[in-house]
Amino acid sequence: MKKIFFTLTSLLFLSFLISCNNKKLTEVVEVPLPTAQEKVTLGFPDDVKANPGSFLLDKLPYSYDALAPSISPLTLEVHYSKHYLTYTNNLNAAIEGTEYENMSIENILAKLDVNDTELRNNAGGFYNHSLYWKSMGPKGGGTPKDTIAVAIDRDFGSFNEFKTAFIQEASLQFGSAWVWLIVDKAGKLKITSSQNQDNPLMRNAAVPGTPILALDLWEHAYYLGYQYRRKTYIDSFFNVINWDNVNENYKNSFIKKY
């Protein structure tokens, strides 16, 4: 009897210890909410300036928090004020004193030697991001209207078929890449993609054409907001596409002369 009593007492004491230990563990791993002083303070896009050179930064046409929650404010700030600024400064440095110094960016992309990786990466980085900013907007999303809507129905069957194909193309990419809606030489809309900072204006393009919509699939474009959930970022992009700008880009693609 004494033995049974001792065993029960030991078990009760052991479970008390485990219970205390779990409580202690919970208290240790608990993450406190940030205080007001710890909140991240966003800067202003207009305060970001490229070094003197041929190209200025394209003005970000909205604030860093304007695309939330689809694009997190910190993502947009770092993307614009660090990555885009670096591509622009590097492009200006790469073309200074060369035949490219006074060319349009489209002309540089069409003419550059793809073995010149410094120029290829930074000219692409500048152009691609400039289009990406304009591809999105705080009142974006929904379905396209006007001329681009007719062209999408004509070339993809419907908006939903276009959306499915665009998301599929994006989902197939591995690593740092871009997905594009382009106008080819025959005036037809096509979806294509490119690796690194390449784009459909370059001589090595698998599917050449004039880009009118750009999706950045580099990790820096989404990781702070989505971490590994790249597919969620791709889906969310459709909540912020600026179809008015895509429509203008489409109409301009027929009259632009480089």
Ligand SMILES: [Fe+2]
């Ligand atoms: Fe980017």
